[in-house]
Amino acid sequence: MSDVVTPPVLVQREGAVGIVTLNRPDRRNALDLAMRAAIASAFTDLQADAGVKAIVVTGGDAVFAAGADLNLLVDKGSQQVADIDLGRYWAPVAGSRKPVIAAVSGFALGAGCELALMCDFIVADPSARFGQPELAVGIMPGAGGTQRLVRTLGKQVASLMLLTGEQITGERAFALGLVAELAGDGQALARAIELARKAARMPPKAVEATRRVLRQGADLPLEAALALENREFLLLFDTADKTEGMRAFLDKRKPDFTGT
Numbered sequence: 001m002s003d004v005v006t007p008p009v010l011v012q013r014e015g016a017v018g019i020v021t022l023n024r025p026d027r028r029n030a031l032d033l034a035m036r037a038a039i040a041s042a043f044t045d046l047q048a049d050a051g052v053k054a055i056v057v058t059g060g061d062a063v064f065a066a067g068a069d070l071n072l073l074v075d076k077g078s079q080q081v082a083d084i085d086l087g088r089y090w091a092p093v094a095g096s097r098k099p100v101i102a103a104v105s106g107f108a109l110g111a112g113c114e115l116a117l118m119c120d121f122i123v124a125d126p127s128a129r130f131g132q133p134e135l136a137v138g139i140m141p142g143a144g145g146t147q148r149l150v151r152t153l154g155k156q157v158a159s160l161m162l163l164t165g166e167q168i169t170g171e172r173a174f175a176l177g178l179v180a181e182l183a184g185d186g187q188a189l190a191r192a193i194e195l196a197r198k199a200a201r202m203p204p205k206a207v208e209a210t211r212r213v214l215r216q217g218a219d220l221p222l223e224a225a226l227a228l229e230n231r232e233f234l235l236l237f238d239t240a241d242k243t244e245g246m247r248a249f250l251d252k253r254k255p256d257f258t259g260t
Contacts, residue, residue, distance in 0.1 A: 009038035011045070016053040016200035017193055018046040021060060028066035029059045031111045035069075036089035039115075043092035053200035053207075055096065056192045057119065058103040064128070065112025070137065090143055094118045097208060099199040103192035104128045104179075109167070114141060117148040120211065121180035123192040128170030130178060136165050151218065152178055203241035204259040209233075 010021040020042045022029040029035070039057075046052045059065050073081065093100065093115065102108075102116040104124040109131045116122050116130070132145045140146065141162070149158040153176055160166055174182040183191040199207065209232040217225035236242050240260040248255035 007038065008032075008035040009042050011042045013049070013052060014193065015197065016051060017196040018042075018049065018052040018055045019193065020046070020055060020057045022058070022065055023060075025060065025062065027069065028063045028107065029112065030066055030069040031115075032069035032072055033084070033089075036086070040089045040092045043096060047092065047097060052098065053204065054099045054101070054196040056101050056103055056189070056196050057093075057115070058189050058192070059106070059108075059112070061105050061186055061189070063106035064102070064104045064108040065115060066107045067110025067112055067133070073139075086143065090115075090118065094144070099196065099207060099211065101192045101196050101199075103189040104130075104170070105186065105188050107131075110134055110141070110145075111143055114143040114145045114148070117144060117152070120214075122173075122178065123181045123183055123188050123195065124170040124173060124179045125183045125185055125188040126170045127185070128173065128179070128188070129167045130161075130170075130173050131165060131167035132162050133165040133167075135163065201257075203239070203245060203255075203257040205239050205241060206236055209236060 006023065008022070008024055010023045012019045012021075020039065022035065022039070024030060024032075024035055043055065046055050076084075100119040102119040102122045104116055104122055105127050107129050108116045109129070110133060113130050113132055132141050132149065134140050134145070146158070146162060149161060153161075157168075157176060161168065168176070168178070170179060170182055173179040181191060181195070213225075213229050213232050217228050220228065241255075241257045244257060245255045
């Protein structure tokens with residue numbers, strides 16, 4: 001009888017919400033190449049599924065992801081790591097056309113923290129611990145950790161986390177704005193799914209436009225960002241969902257958005 005192979009990532013669909021669960025609990029969801037490839041594949045499949053409108057990524061109740069699997073990197077030089085092209089595994093997450101919510105319990109460290117930061121927002125519970133400890137093993141974050149942290153937390157806290165490896169708790173992450181919502185003990189995933197369902201009910205074109213403006217506008221001068229927002233705002237007036245949404249509000253009924 002052959003051994004059962006445990007998939008590194010589990011994918012399920014609950015209505016319009018796709019749920020991606022990192023599934024390497026014996027290694028605290030350390031991100032090896034198999035798991036990274038499985039995450040990329042899961043996100044690619046969910047992007048192609050017209051019935052899925054929002055995505056939640058979680059590591060389960062005990063840990064989100066404790067970082068990269070160093071067995072992958074310890075004996076490699078710079079050209080060998082460049083040849084692996086780790087960025088291609090993250091592209092389907094960072095470039096998702098659908099809202100992505102991270103549900104974090106336990107450690108989200110190193111590449112695990114970077115994965116959470118790629119999402120539109122993070123829901124955590126008090127057990128969450130966020131950190132970027134890469135300097136302690138002789139490297140630095142390489143999947144956006146420095147840049148997303150400094151843009152979210154500012155130079156002071158980002159520098160503290162990056163230069164000392166200091167972790168911050170779920171409560172402090174919420175107070176600082178790294179976490180969008182602090183759920184009750186063990187409730188991060190349930191709350192993330194609840195919020196994903198709300199996002200999934202929104203008109204898809206307006207969701208995509210809002211996410212584009214949030215992502216592209218953040219690094220533009222204010223006037224350019226406002227012009228980008230105004231362009232996307234005006235384009236939505238040519239959508240059927242705009243008329244349906246406004247008519248439903250005036251008629252005091254729930255809208256039936258079609259994505260057109």
